[in-house]
Amino acid sequence: MxxxxxxxxxxxxxxxxxxxxxxxxxxxxxxxxxxxxxxxxxxxxxxxxxxxxxxxxxxxxxxxxxxxxxxxxxxxxxxxxxxxxxxxxxxxxxxxxxxxxxxxxxxxxQIKWDSITGFRDTVGKNNVTSNYVKEVVDYTWETINNFKGGTAIFTFPAGAIKCPGAPQKIMYMAEETFAKNGVRDKTKIIYANATGKMFGVPAYCKPLEEIVQRKGIEVKYGHNLIELKPDTQEAVFAVNDGENVTIKYDMIHVSPAMKxxxxxxxxxxxxxxxxxxxxxxxxxxxxxxxxxxxxxxxxxxxxxxxxxxxxxxxxxxxxxxxxxAQQKPIDKYAGYACCPLVTGYGKTIMAEFDYTKEPTPSFPLDPTKERASMWLVKRYALPWIYWNRMLKGEPFEADSWRFLLK
Ligand SMILES: Cc1cc2nc3c(=O)[nH]c(=O)nc-3n(C[C@H](O)[C@H](O)[C@H](O)COP(=O)(O)OP(=O)(O)OC[C@H]3O[C@@H](n4cnc5c(N)ncnc54)[C@H](O)[C@@H]3O)c2cc1C
Known part of the structure; x- marks a missing residue:
């Protein structure tokens, strides 16, 4: 010791x-x-x-x-x-x-493994995957790209999770991949969302509601995944009225509860x-x-x-x-967060906001619109900023990236 x-x-x-x-x-x-x-x-x-x-x-x-x-x-x-x-x-x-x-x-x-019976033993095989489980992120792509049609479920849990936009971002890319691979017509996509809305900030909710409608995705609000039965490929959800609902799946992307x-x-x-x-x-x-x-x-x-x-x-x-320095700690965080909502390949809504729950865009553009430029920010600029500015303790202001919009 x-x-x-x-x-x-x-x-x-x-x-x-x-x-x-x-x-x-x-x-x-x-x-x-x-x-x-x-x-x-x-x-x-x-x-x-x-x-x-x-x-x-x-x-x-x-x-x-x-x-x-x-x-x-x-x-x-x-x-x-x-x-x-x-x-x-x-x-x-x-x-x-x-x-x-x-x-x-x-x-x-950490993942609350015990919030979904059967999840720990099932994830990473038999078309059960999760981008929140580091060991199986590659398996998500394998599952989506090899999908032959049927019911594809994407879940969102009860309680706070990291990047609450991520459960639907992967769904939008999957939808496009199914179309590209010729299996979209034989696929039903369900977004089983334990909350009652598409996103916590009202201004970004409306465009997301339009996107799921445009893509023909069925949204089931108030559905919280509690059990996976891999033998019968069934997912059990606790729903708001206290009943349990079972849905058969051919693939499922799980976003588990966290703590x-x-x-x-x-x-x-x-x-x-x-x-x-x-x-x-x-x-x-x-x-x-x-x-x-x-x-x-x-x-x-x-x-x-x-x-x-x-x-x-x-x-x-x-x-x-x-x-x-024996002074008061007076610096204040205003609640800024950003969720680059990938809505397909080459499309992103750059959802920035703060405690006011109003948009706080870094770019002089309507932030509620899907944009190719914001996909480039997500795909190329943000990883670079993370490794080369943020983790090195260097300041970063969005102004320096405005050239991307030209
Ligand atoms: C699929 C997915 C998509 C995401 N998308 C976005 C996005 O688009 N934009 C965005 O901004 N964020 C996104 N995030 C969220 C972002 O990655 C996290 O918010 C961020 O990494 C949190 O940083 P952190 O330092 O709090 O935790 P982490 O980065 O997770 O680091 C925690 C560290 O603590 C260590 N640790 C754990 N337990 C202990 C212990 N007992 N003692 C000591 N150390 C310990 C861990 O090993 C780890 O290194 C996403 C996350 C996921 C999983």
Missing amino acids: SNKSFQILIIGGGAAGVTVASQLMKKNNNLRIAILEPSENHYYQPAWTLVGGGVYQFEDTVKHEDKLIPRGVTWIKDFAENVDPNQNQVTTKTGQIINYDYLVVCPGV APDFISSSAIGNEGGWVDVDKFTCQHNQYPNIFALGDASSIPTSKTAAAIRKEAPVVVNNILALM
Whole structure:
């Protein structure tokens, strides 16, 4: 058992953890910072939609953490297993105790496997797939491209998930692939959506309703997947009126329910839902002022996206540095998030919004329209920005990309 101390300890070396570490080091490279991250690899998950759609290589979404964790930051290759916010200590899976002055909690989300009976054993074979399960993202494309017709179901679960647009993006690409492969006429597509609407921001709901109608997709609202029966290829849904409904499928893309890692609720830094309990503007913990959270594991009521992290990270950094200088943490996150809604190959609605639930477009164009230019932003610009600007702690403003619109 070893005992280590850092000024700033970051739990999780994903989109949020690496971005925060890089920004902190850019502001002051004398800070003693550690990232606690068990995985050798870092994943650019936003491109998994494109991998599942057959237009991006999975390998291109992976980089070794060694190449991303900024020089001067200590990488502790281990899992956080407990946070003691009164002692300012984190205990890891291997029994290390790490002391911190300031803690940033961003370990992302996990799949709630037990929310769908049979899912864990079934996914990745027999035409059951999910872009949310990293091991089977390639299988999504295999399933869609080899589909011979029948019923194709795409699901959306109850509760908060990362990138809530992703469950329907893959459906639109599948629909086009079925048409290209000559099986669309013999295919019924169902969008089984546990919520009551196509998207949480009203301005983007209307165009999506028109798109599912245009594509002949049947939307079943209030249908929450609870069981898969692979032997009979049946999916069981709990529906709003308390009944269960069974639908036979020939392929199914599952978007499962998600939760923050268990150590958050067991460590008393979580809220009732198990998310790290922070102020939605300052990202500071509601009880422990030296703890901050951002990204998917936080209670911040925004769309869980890497795009949101791009705007949350500078707030976390500025507020920690303010506290270190005995000032008030006054920087505020306004709830910005962006969900590039891929509506087919070469078409995307760039859905940007904030806490007002109104569109906040970065480009001087009607953001509710499907555009080829926004597909190019999703396919080419955003991955580049992620690896080369965001994770390196560099500022990025959309203005510099306006040439794409010409
Ligand atoms: C299919 C799909 C499509 C998406 N599309 C988009 C999109 O178009 N646009 C967009 O902006 N976002 C999109 N996202 C969401 C985006 O990828 C996430 O919001 C983002 O990665 C969250 O960053 P994070 O740092 O909170 O978590 P992650 O990036 O998931 O990183 C969490 C890290 O914490 C580590 N960790 C886990 N448990 C522990 C522990 N106990 N101790 C220490 N470390 C731990 C993990 O190993 C991981 O490296 C998509 C995601 C998926 C899956």
